[in-house]
Amino acid sequence: MIEIDNLTIRFGSGQRPVVRNVSLRIKRGTAFGLVGESGCGKSTVLRAISGLNPNYEGGIKLDGDTLGRQRDRQFFRRVQMVFQDPYGSLHPRKTIRSQLKEPLRNQGLATNSVDVDALLLAVGLDPSLTYRFPHQLSGGQRQRVAIARALVLNPAVLLLDEPTSALDVSVQAEILNLLEDLRKERGLTYLLVSHDLAVVSHMCGRVAIMEAGEIVEEVDIERLRKGAVEHSYSRHLLNASRNYGRTH
Numbered sequence: 001m002i003e004i005d006n007l008t009i010r011f012g013s014g015q016r017p018v019v020r021n022v023s024l025r026i027k028r029g030t031a032f033g034l035v036g037e038s039g040c041g042k043s044t045v046l047r048a049i050s051g052l053n054p055n056y057e058g059g060i061k062l063d064g065d066t067l068g069r070q071r072d073r074q075f076f077r078r079v080q081m082v083f084q085d086p087y088g089s090l091h092p093r094k095t096i097r098s099q100l101k102e103p104l105r106n107q108g109l110a111t112n113s114v115d116v117d118a119l120l121l122a123v124g125l126d127p128s129l130t131y132r133f134p135h136q137l138s139g140g141q142r143q144r145v146a147i148a149r150a151l152v153l154n155p156a157v158l159l160l161d162e163p164t165s166a167l168d169v170s171v172q173a174e175i176l177n178l179l180e181d182l183r184k185e186r187g188l189t190y191l192l193v194s195h196d197l198a199v200v201s202h203m204c205g206r207v208a209i210m211e212a213g214e215i216v217e218e219v220d221i222e223r224l225r226k227g228a229v230e231h232s233y234s235r236h237l238l239n240a241s242r243n244y245g246r247t248h
């Protein structure tokens with residue numbers, strides 16, 4: 001579903017690239033994790049795919065089609081993003097109902113073509129929240145709205161950038177479970193970026209480990225769970241995650 005070949009991204013000519021020769025293949029209907037420490041370039045990869053950063057070298061294909069530098073309306077019918085901070089990504093003065101109709105307005109489609117109540121139910125929210133504003137919801141509810149908004153156009157792919165790291169630990173698993181259920185029900189393909197190996201292990205079948213702009217290793221989740229990784233940085237990340245798990 002997603003093919004990335006030799007993606008290299010630098011900010012400013014002559015600068016050292018922050019992403020170097022990243023190549024990935026993500027199968028349709030699967031969840032793929034991109035994991036690594038803060039600043040290693042994970043979000044930069046996601047932003048290049050989503051069109052937020054058109055200054056990249058290398059190729060990106062979606063379902064066999066090579067993408068140009070600018071993303072068109074058709075692209076956003078197929079690919080949507082969910083960001084870390086739902087408060088930042090929702091409009092503070094628009095009702096939930098209005099925000100869920102926004103993707104249709106952007107596409108020039110009739111706004112009555114979405115069943116807002118059904119969509120709210122699909123993400124585990126009560127339809128009575130429809131006329132509320134973002135500040136009247138909890139962090140977890142806001143992220144559910146952001147996920148609902150990403151689903152309005154029935155995309156095939158969701159690009160998920162740390163979708164749970166701004167949430168309370170107690171809510172994180174609920175959102176991950178919701179995303180997992182939606183993927184299975186709708187046959188979605190996910191590319192999930194996270195610094196948290198536990199999150200990636202929960203959600204993904206395959207994981208690429210990134211260090212300082214490069215992918216150092218790609219493994220199936222069973223191997224990762226068994227600790228059967230080969231690169232020293234992957235082991236370091238795994239040990240850090242296990243130690244954190246023991247103390248929290």
Ligand SMILES: Nc1ncnc2c1ncn2[C@@H]1O[C@H](COP(=O)(O)OP(=O)(O)OP(=O)(O)O)[C@@H](O)[C@H]1O
Pocket residue numbers: 011018036037038039040041042043044045195
């Ligand atoms: N617009 C920009 N201009 C200049 N440098 C940038 C820009 N965006 C990102 N960078 C740099 O690129 C590198 C990779 O950043 P990126 O946000 O992709 O990392 P990350 O792995 O997603 O980390 P985090 O989880 O903290 O966001 C960092 O050194 C960052 O400072």
